[in-house]
Amino acid sequence: EAGVAQSPRYKIIEKRQSVAFWCNPISGHATLYWYQQILGQGPKLLIQFQNNGVVDDSQLPKDRFSAERLKGVDSTLKIQPAKLEDSAVYLCASSSLVSYNEQFFGPGTRLTVL
Amino acid sequence: KQEVTQIPAALSVPEGENLVLNCSFTDSAIYNLQWFRQDPGKGLTSLLLIQSSQREQTSGRLNASLDKSSGRSTLYIAASQPGDSATYLCAGKAAGNKLTFGGGTRVLVKP
Numbered sequence: 001e002a003g004v005a006q007s008p009r010y011k012i013i014e015k016r017q018s019v020a021f022w023c024n025p026i027s028g029h030a031t032l033y034w035y036q037q038i039l040g041q042g043p044k045l046l047i048q049f050q051n052n053g054v055v056d057d058s059q060l061p062k063d064r065f066s067a068e069r070l071k072g073v074d075s076t077l078k079i080q081p082a083k084l085e086d087s088a089v090y091l092c093a094s095s096s097l098v099s100y101n102e103q104f105f106g107p108g109t110r111l112t113v114l
Numbered sequence: 115k116q117e118v119t120q121i122p123a124a125l126s127v128p129e130g131e132n133l134v135l136n137c138s139f140t141d142s143a144i145y146n147l148q149w150f151r152q153d154p155g156k157g158l159t160s161l162l163l164i165q166s167s168q169r170e171q172t173s174g175r176l177n178a179s180l181d182k183s184s185g186r187s188t189l190y191i192a193a194s195q196p197g198d199s200a201t202y203l204c205a206g207k208a209a210g211n212k213l214t215f216g217g218g219t220r221v222l223v224k225p
Contacts, residue, residue, distance in 0.1 A: 004157075031211065042118070042203050042215030043158070056212060091157060095211065102148075103213065105157040 002026065004106035006092050012112045018080040021109045025074070025094030031055075033103060034067055034077050035091040043091055049075065079111075087113045116141040118206055120216035128224050133191035135219050137204035142182045144206040149178050149189050152201045152218070161202075162189070194223045 005024040013019050025032050031050050035043035046065065048056040051072040060067070064083070069075040079086055089110050093103040117140045127133060137147070146165045150158040162171045162178040164187065170179040175192040191198055201220045205213040 040123075040217070042120075042205070042217050043213075044215070045212060048212070093158075102160060102163060103211075104160070105150075107155075107157045110155070 004092055004094055004104055006090075006106040006109055008109055009107065010110050010112075012114065013082055014114050015084055016081040018078065019082055019111060020079075021077045021090050021092075021111075023075045023077070023092030023106060025092070026096075026104055029094035029096045029104075030072070031095045031097070032069055032075050033093040033095075034075070035093065037089040037091055037108070039088070046077070082111075082113045084113050087111055116144070116206055116208055116214040118204060118214050118216040120202075120204060120219050122219060123217065124220040124222075126222040126224060127194055129194060129196060131194055133189075133194050133198065133221060133223075135189040135191075135202050135204075135221070137187040137189070137216055139185050139187070139206045139214075141206070141208065142185055144182070144208060146207045147178075147180050147187045148205050148207065148213070149176075149187075150203045150205065152203060158203065194221075196223050196225050199223050 007022050033048050034046045037043040046060045047067045049069040052069050067077045089108040091108045092106045095103045119138045148163045149161045152158050164171045164180040177190045180187045199222050201218045203218045205215045
């Protein structure tokens with residue numbers, strides 16, 4: 001079974017630029033999550049989708065962050081414009097409705113904002 | 115609001131010693147407690163998941179316990195090896211399948 005795929009793995013941009021990350025969850029997983037992990041901290045949930053609907057985006061900075069999962073499969077997270085404090089690893093995870101408890105994580109995208 | 119704390123933030127032990135990693139949480143109304151391993155530059159690998167109705171889970175050299183009344187979970191790694199060097203994260207799951215993570219404990223096992 002293929003795992004959660006993310007791209008790119010690394011991205012370096014200057015502040016005020018825009019950036020987008022892509023995630024392809026495990027096939028058949030209805031729920032998809034985006035987390036932000038700042039160096040030395042645990043991951044923090046940004047947004048949770050179930051199919052193509054948003055379940056929780058309470059910690060998403062909506063003035064600059066946006067995410068979509070139009071067809072209920074893969075997802076894109078965008079930052080526009082980026083700030084220095086957005087430097088972090090962005091992790092995508094997915095879970096199925098059957099194995100509701102367990103989230104499977106992708107390798108992450110490491111973003112550096114200069 | 116659930117808060118999860120892991121102390122210490124870093125730990126160094128000689129090879130062969132048993133590892134004890136601590137996790138505390140503020141809201142006892144969790145559905146489960148999960149332990150993850152994270153290697154540098156990598157994503158998270160699930161190690162053990164303890165349901166709220168369980169007291170412990172075991173997998174090979176790993177054993178995790180859960181005490182909801184005291185808001186604590188402990189991960190034991192027996193006979194540590196250099197390959198166990200990584201960051202270990204615990205996370206409590208609340209309603210809506212939301213995971214709240216601790217800050218992690220960075221472990222170094224010295225040969």
